[in-house]
Amino acid sequence: MHRVYLDIETGSADELYTYGTGFCRLAGYAGDDGQVVLTTDMDELCDVLRSADRIYAHNALGFDLAALEHWHGLDVAALVEEGRVRDTLILARLCDPPLPGKADSRRYNLDALGRRLLGDGKLGDADGQSALRTLADLHGGYDRIPVDDPTYRQYLVRDVELLRGVSQFLACDAYGLREHRVMHRLSQISRIGFRVDVAEAERRVAEQELRAAGLRADLAARYGLPTTGKAPHRSTAGMAALEQAFADCGVEPPRTAKGVLATGKEAIIDLLAEHPENVALRKLCETLLALNGERSTARTILDHTCADGRVHPRIDAGQSTGRISVTKPGLTVMGKRDRVNVLERSLLLPDPGHVLLPVDLCQVDARAVAAHCQDPAYIDAFAPGKDFHTEMAVALFGDPARRSDAKPVTHATTYGMGAKGLATSAGIPLQEAKALMRTLDVRFPGLARWKRDVRRTAEVEGFVYSAWGRPMRIELGREYTTAPASLGQGTARDILTEGILRLPAWLVPCLRAVVHDEIVLSVPTARAEEAETAVLAALQFSLRPTPDASPVPVLAASGDRGLDWADCYRTEKTTWPEVARAHRDLSTCADEQCTWHTYINNEEGEI
DNA sequence: ATGTATCGCGCC
DNA sequence: AAAGGGCGCGATACAT
Numbered sequence: 230m231h232r233v234y235l236d237i238e239t240g241s242a243d244e245l246y247t248y249g250t251g252f253c254r255l256a257g258y259a260g261d262d263g264q265v266v267l268t269t270d271m272d273e274l275c276d277v278l279r280s281a282d283r284i285y286a287h288n289a290l291g292f293d294l295a296a297l298e299h300w301h302g303l304d305v306a307a308l309v310e311e312g313r314v315r316d317t318l319i320l321a322r323l324c325d326p327p328l329p330g331k332a333d334s335r336r337y338n339l340d341a342l343g344r345r346l347l348g349d350g351k352l353g354d355a356d357g358q359s360a361l362r363t364l365a366d367l368h369g370g371y372d373r374i375p376v377d378d379p380t381y382r383q384y385l386v387r388d389v390e391l392l393r394g395v396s397q398f399l400a401c402d403a404y405g406l407r408e409h410r411v412m413h414r415l416s417q418i419s420r421i422g423f424r425v426d427v428a429e430a431e432r433r434v435a436e437q438e439l440r441a442a443g444l445r446a447d448l449a450a451r452y453g454l455p456t457t458g459k460a461p462h463r464s465t466a467g468m469a470a471l472e473q474a475f476a477d478c479g480v481e482p483p484r485t486a487k488g489v490l491a492t493g494k495e496a497i498i499d500l501l502a503e504h505p506e507n508v509a510l511r512k513l514c515e516t517l518l519a520l521n522g523e524r525s526t527a528r529t530i531l532d533h534t535c536a537d538g539r540v541h542p543r544i545d546a547g548q549s550t551g552r553i554s555v556t557k558p559g560l561t562v563m564g565k566r567d568r569v570n571v572l573e574r575s576l577l578l579p580d581p582g583h584v585l586l587p588v589d590l591c592q593v594d595a596r597a598v599a600a601h602c603q604d605p606a607y608i609d610a611f612a613p614g615k616d617f618h619t620e621m622a623v624a625l626f627g628d629p630a631r632r633s634d635a636k637p638v639t640h641a642t643t644y645g646m647g648a649k650g651l652a653t654s655a656g657i658p659l660q661e662a663k664a665l666m667r668t669l670d671v672r673f674p675g676l677a678r679w680k681r682d683v684r685r686t687a688e689v690e691g692f693v694y695s696a697w698g699r700p701m702r703i704e705l706g707r708e709y710t711t712a713p714a715s716l717g718q719g720t721a722r723d724i725l726t727e728g729i730l731r732l733p734a735w736l737v738p739c740l741r742a743v744v745h746d747e748i749v750l751s752v753p754t755a756r757a758e759e760a761e762t763a764v765l766a767a768l769q770f771s772l773r774p775t776p777d778a779s780p781v782p783v784l785a786a787s788g789d790r791g792l793d794w795a796d797c798y799r800t801e802k803t804t805w806p807e808v809a810r811a812h813r814d815l816s817t818c819a820d821e822q823c824t825w826h827t828y829i830n831n832e833e834g835e836i
Numbered sequence: 837a838t839g840t841a842t843c844g845c846g847c848c
Numbered sequence: 849a850a851a852g853g854g855c856g857c858g859a860t861a862c863a864t
Contacts, residue, residue, distance in 0.1 A: 459859065641852055
């Protein structure tokens with residue numbers, strides 16, 4: 230067994246796919262117990278890697294091997310398929326899974342792993358700053374550090390030795406091998422990138438800034454808010470002015486849980502509902518709401534657009550449930566439900582000669598729960614031809630027409646919501662909420678038992694495991710809500726990644742985004758039909774957590790083939806004509822509510 | 837200058 | 849006894 234440990238010093242990490250062939254500057258590698266070898270010859274390095282039985286690197290698939298794949302033609306797909314890659318970042322997250330939230334986000338870098346597992350971290354200088362960072366500052370950039378600088382070389386040697394040390398603690402099981410295949414396929418999203426409508430993004434940034442400035446001026450003139458900053462209503466002086474403004478309107482302003490003035494959408498809308506006749510308050514609230522609605526998504530997309538006119542988002546599986554994060558820019562959080570915000574997606578385009586093909590998994594979290602709990606009635610609600618939410622409406626209300634009432638009940642109860650919460654969110658009396666939750670437990674006793682069981686398992690073990698065996702850490706004391714929720718999300722995640730693994734190879738470079746239960750591909754227009762058939766075949770299969778379990782069908786559906794990402798939802802958003810690109814190409818329209826022709830496109834910036 | 841916490845927007 | 853999960857990003861305030 231010949232093992233090779235690898236680390237590469239490069240230009241700035243955010244130029245991984247755009248820097249040019251000189252991106253990889255100095256590589257360090259060691260074979261088995263041998264000394265660390267440094268080289269600037271990446272072809273020599275690739276030869277060493279091809280001869281290795283195991284290749285170890287930290288964030289190998291997100292960085293080092295990705296760089297060699299992109300700039301030096303290394304066939305990483307083959308290495309991964311042959312099970313020869315060991316990414317210590319992937320393994321560390323599987324061997325010691327993160328808790329939810331920010332708490333664990335810094336536990337998985339090589340320095341932290343070294344300190345935790347070996348008692349020793351990266352090479353730093355006296356004040357604790359990374360020696361590499363110091364060198365980059367000194368020479369004016371990571372790509373300008375001389376490759377013969379002794380500290381640079383020492384730093385790299387230490388990193389390879391750290392890597393070798395920590396790798397001894399990081400086992401790789403069958404799930405780990407699968408995870409490497411998943412992450413390599415997803416890394417192609419970063420590598421290929423998503424084309425941006427740069428001109429339109431720039432136009433929208435300018436226009437939005439104009440509109441926001443108008444709103445800020447309005448707040449300053451009427452209520453004395455400061456004129457500096459991008460969100461003066463959230464600054465200390467602005468808050469004080471708003472306190473006074475609310476008082477002048479004769480109302481007690483809304484507060485957050487911590488007693489701070491609440492200026493968020495929900496609080497303001499509730500306040501307006503309480504004082505429908507207060508004209509002064511209405512004006513104040515409308516201005517605040519309009520300013521809150523001004524998000525800077527176009528700006529964020531432009532900030533991450535590279536010289537090739539594309540964004541190369543970062544793909545990460547660092548969440549506690551294993552869900553995939555797509556960041557820089559955050560494609561998982563782009564608008565969709567709101568009539569204005571859904572157009573954020575129109576800035577992302579298919580490649581020339583392509584169309585965007587969106588495919589989503591239907592009720593995937595609930596199907597995951599059904600497969601886990603094996604409640605026959607719950608599984609039956611997913612039988613082919615049945616509509617899950619309608620079946621739930623029958624079970625809960627005896628009335629298939631109450632589909633929309635049933636939806637929040639099933640969703641919320643999987644997440645551990647209580648009767649009080651359900652009553653509030655669904656707008657029903659507490660007693661009714663309690664009765665609904667009892668009915669759910671009576672109709673689906675297997676589901677109720679499963680929730681009890683996984684909560685207890687989590688209390689005892691501190692972990693739950695997805696249907697594919699992914700471990701998920703459950704925070705002490707939060708088992709009641711997070712144990713069933715994590716299983717639903719974690720198994721849904723593995724369902725989606727199973728679909729990714731089942732995609733034919735030619736569609737992998739077509740992947741543009743993954744959004745938890747949806748994938749988006751850019752496919753040649755002439756092959757769209759073929760692509761759609763292939764994607765649906767890949768994403769739909771029978772889910773069976775154990776060999777003797779009853780199977781649950783995984784169902785997928787394609788959306789509209791789009792000329793931009795918003796265009797993909799034109800049928801779904803049938804009452805919002807502007808979602809369709811063809812509508813936005815019209816110079817005028819008759820719909821007074823159209824956010825494109827009356828809002829986005831208004832030169833004066835008036836609403 | 838840089839990082840953390842908090843808030844509020846958005847997504848599934 | 850009750851208990852809605854997981855996130856990313858921007859802006860501000862504040863600590864270092």
